[in-house]
Amino acid sequence: MFKLEKRPSPSKPWILATPILAVVMTMLAGGLMFAVLGKNPFEAIRIIFYDPLFNAQFASYSRPQLLVKAGPLILIAIGLSLGFRAGIWNIGAEGQYIMGAIAGATFGLAFYPTESPLIFPGMVIAGALGGWAWAMIPAILRTVFRTNEILVSLLLVYVAEKFLASAAVGFLRNPEGSGFPGSRQLNRIDAMSNPELFANTGMHWGVVMAFISVIAAYILLNKHLLGYQIKLAGQAPRAAKFAGVNPSRLIILCLGVSGALAGLAGLFEVSGPAGQISIDFNVGYGFTAIIVAFLGRLHPVGILLAGLLMALTYIGGELAQLMLGIPASAIQAFQGMLLFFLLALDVLSNYRIRMKKGEATA
Amino acid sequence: MMIDPVTLIAALIVASTPILLAGIGELVVEKAGVLNLGVEGMMIMGAVCGFAIAVQTGSPTLGFLAAAAGGAALSLIFAILTQYLLSNQVATGLALTLFGLGLSSLIGESISGSTPPPVARLDIPGLSDMPVLGPILFSHTSMVYISVGLVVAVWAVLKHTHIGLVIRAVGENHDAAHALGYKVVRVRIAAILFGGACAGLGGAFFSMVRVPQWTEGMTAGAGWIALALVVFASWKPGRVMLGAYLFGGITALQLRLQAAGIDVPVEILAMSPYVITILVLVIMSSGKARAALNAPAALGKVFHATG
Numbered sequence: 001m002f003k004l005e006k007r008p009s010p011s012k013p014w015i016l017a018t019p020i021l022a023v024v025m026t027m028l029a030g031g032l033m034f035a036v037l038g039k040n041p042f043e044a045i046r047i048i049f050y051d052p053l054f055n056a057q058f059a060s061y062s063r064p065q066l067l068v069k070a071g072p073l074i075l076i077a078i079g080l081s082l083g084f085r086a087g088i089w090n091i092g093a094e095g096q097y098i099m100g101a102i103a104g105a106t107f108g109l110a111f112y113p114t115e116s117p118l119i120f121p122g123m124v125i126a127g128a129l130g131g132w133a134w135a136m137i138p139a140i141l142r143t144v145f146r147t148n149e150i151l152v153s154l155l156l157v158y159v160a161e162k163f164l165a166s167a168a169v170g171f172l173r174n175p176e177g178s179g180f181p182g183s184r185q186l187n188r189i190d191a192m193s194n195p196e197l198f199a200n201t202g203m204h205w206g207v208v209m210a211f212i213s214v215i216a217a218y219i220l221l222n223k224h225l226l227g228y229q230i231k232l233a234g235q236a237p238r239a240a241k242f243a244g245v246n247p248s249r250l251i252i253l254c255l256g257v258s259g260a261l262a263g264l265a266g267l268f269e270v271s272g273p274a275g276q277i278s279i280d281f282n283v284g285y286g287f288t289a290i291i292v293a294f295l296g297r298l299h300p301v302g303i304l305l306a307g308l309l310m311a312l313t314y315i316g317g318e319l320a321q322l323m324l325g326i327p328a329s330a331i332q333a334f335q336g337m338l339l340f341f342l343l344a345l346d347v348l349s350n351y352r353i354r355m356k357k358g359e360a361t362a
Numbered sequence: 363m364m365i366d367p368v369t370l371i372a373a374l375i376v377a378s379t380p381i382l383l384a385g386i387g388e389l390v391v392e393k394a395g396v397l398n399l400g401v402e403g404m405m406i407m408g409a410v411c412g413f414a415i416a417v418q419t420g421s422p423t424l425g426f427l428a429a430a431a432g433g434a435a436l437s438l439i440f441a442i443l444t445q446y447l448l449s450n451q452v453a454t455g456l457a458l459t460l461f462g463l464g465l466s467s468l469i470g471e472s473i474s475g476s477t478p479p480p481v482a483r484l485d486i487p488g489l490s491d492m493p494v495l496g497p498i499l500f501s502h503t504s505m506v507y508i509s510v511g512l513v514v515a516v517w518a519v520l521k522h523t524h525i526g527l528v529i530r531a532v533g534e535n536h537d538a539a540h541a542l543g544y545k546v547v548r549v550r551i552a553a554i555l556f557g558g559a560c561a562g563l564g565g566a567f568f569s570m571v572r573v574p575q576w577t578e579g580m581t582a583g584a585g586w587i588a589l590a591l592v593v594f595a596s597w598k599p600g601r602v603m604l605g606a607y608l609f610g611g612i613t614a615l616q617l618r619l620q621a622a623g624i625d626v627p628v629e630i631l632a633m634s635p636y637v638i639t640i641l642v643l644v645i646m647s648s649g650k651a652r653a654a655l656n657a658p659a660a661l662g663k664v665f666h667a668t669g
C-alpha cells in the first residue's frame with residue numbers, strides 16, 4: 001500500500017513538471033477518446049498540436065489565430081488567478097466578459113456615426129467598467145451579506161446571457177440590418193474597431209493588454225505589498241488577519257480586477273475578431289480561462305504559456321473538425337480532461353508518496 | 363390574463379423535479395462534508411445517457427437507470443480526485459462541469475433530433491380523473507413520485523439511522539469520525555456516488571420527460587440552482603423540497619407569462635429564476651437566519667489521515 005506524506009512546502013520541481021505531465025497524459029487519454037470516435041489518434045493529436053503551427057498549408061492562417069485566441073484567455077485568467085490565490089472564487093468571468101462587451105459597444109454605438117479618436121478609448125473604459133460592475137454584484141453580496149460568491153458569480157452568467165440576447169435583438173440591433181439580430185459591425189467602423197496592429201500576426205489591442213496584464217500581475221505578486229497580502233490570505237487566512245489584511249477589501253479588489261479584465265477581453269473581442277454584438281459571440285473563454293489559470297499554476301508567466309497552449313487546442317480543434325470530422329465538443333471534453341489530470345497530479349507537488357512497510361492497518 | 367392554476371401547479375411539479383432530485387443528492391454529499399460543484403456536469407451527463415439509452419432500447423426505465431449510472435460514473439472521477447488524490451474540491455467540481463458539458467455534447471452528437479419513448483404517466487382510474495387534485499397529484503410520471511420518496515428516505519436515513527449518524531459525523535468532524543474508526547473516505551465516496559446518481563436522474567428528467575429532447579447544454583444552469591437550493595434549505599431535506607417547488611413555481615409561472623404575451627420583455631422573464639435564486643441566497647446568508655450556521659463543519663475541507 002501507498003501512503004501520502006504531506007510536504008512541508010510544495011515541491012518546486014513538481015510544480016513545474018506537473019503541467020507538462022498533465023498535457024502529455026491528456027494527449028494519451030485524448031488519443032484514446034479519438035480512437036473510440038473512430039479516428040486515427042496519432043493523426044488527430046498531430047493536427048491539433050503540430051499542424052496549426054508548422055504545416056505549410058495551414059500555418060499562415062493558424063499562426064495569427066494563436067494570439068487572437070490566447071489574448072482574451074490570458075487577460076481573463078490573469079484576473080482570475082489573483083482571486084484564486086486569495087481563495088476568492090470568481091467563476092462568472094463569462095458573464096463579466098459579456099457585460100463588458102455590451103457596455104463598450106453601447107458606449108461606442110451611442111456616438112454613431114461620429115468619427116473621433118476618443119471613441120475607442122472610451123469604449124475600452126466602458127468595457128472595463130461593465131465587467132467591473134458585473135463582478136461587483138457578487139463582491140458586494142459577499143462582503144455585506146456573506147453570500148457565496150461562487151454561486152452568485154456563476155448564476156449571473158446566465159443572467160448576462162439573457163441580457164445579451166435582449167441587447168442583440170433589442171437596443172443594440174443594427175437598424176440597417178433588415179431585422180436580423182446583432183449590432184452594427186464594430187470592426188468596420190473606423191472609430192470603433194480594434195484592428196490587427198501588424199499584418200498577419202493576430203496582434204490586436206486586446207493581446208497588447210494581455211501582455212501588459214501579465215507583467216503587471218508579476219510585479220504585483222512579487223514586488224508589491226498587496227500581492228503579498230493576496231498570497232498570504234490564500235495560504236494562511238488566520239495569519240493574514242493578524243497581519244492586518246482586510247478580507248472585504250481583498251474580495252472587492254480581486255473580484256473587481258478580474259471583472260474589469262474580463263470586461264476588457266469582451267470589448268476587444270466584439271470590436272475586433274468577433275466584430276459585433278451577436279446572440280452567441282461569447283464562446284466560453286470565461287470558462288476556459290479557469291483551466292488556463294490552473295494550468296499556469298496561477299503564476300503570470302505560467303498563464304501566458306497556458307493561454308497559448310489552450311489557444312492552440314482551439315485552433316487545432318477547428319482544424320481537426322475540418323480535416324477529420326472530429327466534433328467541436330470533443331475539444332471541450334479534451335480541455336476538461338486536462339484540468340482533471342492537472343488536479344490529480346497536484347498530489348505529487350503537495351505530498352510525498354511513501355511505500356508502507358509491513359503494516360496492515362490503515 | 364388566462365393562466366389556469368391547476369395546470370400551473372401540475373407544471374410546477376414537473377419543473378421542480380430535476381432540481382429536487384439533484385438537490386437532494388447534493389444535500390447528502392454536503393452532509394458528508396464534501397462540496398461537489400459538478401452538479402451541472404453530472405446532470406447533463408445523466409440527461410444525455412438517459413436519452414441515448416432510452417432511444418436505443420425504447421425503455422424509459424433503462425434510460426433512467428443509465429442516467430443514474432452516467433451521473434455516478436462522472437462523480438466517481440470527482441471522488442477519486444478529491445478523496446484519494448486530495449485535490450481541491452472547488453476546482454475539481456468545476457472541472458467536472460466543464461468536462462461533463464463537453465463529453466455530453468460529444469455523446470449527444472449522433473442522437474440529437476431523435477425522439478425518446480414516451481414516459482408513462484400514472485393513471486389510476488378514479489384518482490387521476492378527479493377534478494383539480496387528479497391532474498395536480500395523480501397524473502405524473504413515476505419519477506415525480508420517486509423524487510418525493512427519495513426526499514422522505516434521505517430525511518429518515520439521516521435523522522433516524524446509524525448510517526445517517528455516521529454520514530453526519532463524517533461531515534461535521536472528519537478527524538473525530540476517523541478516530542472513532544469510521545471509514546471517512548469510503549463514506550464520502552458512497553455519498554458522492556449517490557449524489558451523482560441523483561443528479562443524473564434529474565438531468566434525465568429534463569431530456570426524457572420535461573422537454574423531451576436532447577440539445578447541448580440543455581440543463582441551462584439547473585445544477586447550479588440545485589446547489590443554491592441546498593444552501594437555501596440550510597441542509598434540511600424537507601426544505602430542499604419546499605425550495606425546489608418554489609423555484610419550480612417561478613420557472614413554470616415565467617414560462618406561462620411568456621406564452622401569455624404579458625407586457626414584460628421575454629428576456630427579463632427568462633432571467634427571473636436565476637435572479638430570484640441569487641436573492642434567496644442573499645436572504646438566507648444574511649440576518650438572523652444565517653444558513654451558514656447549519657452548514658456541515660467540515661464542508662469542503664480536505665481529509666488527510668495521518669498515521
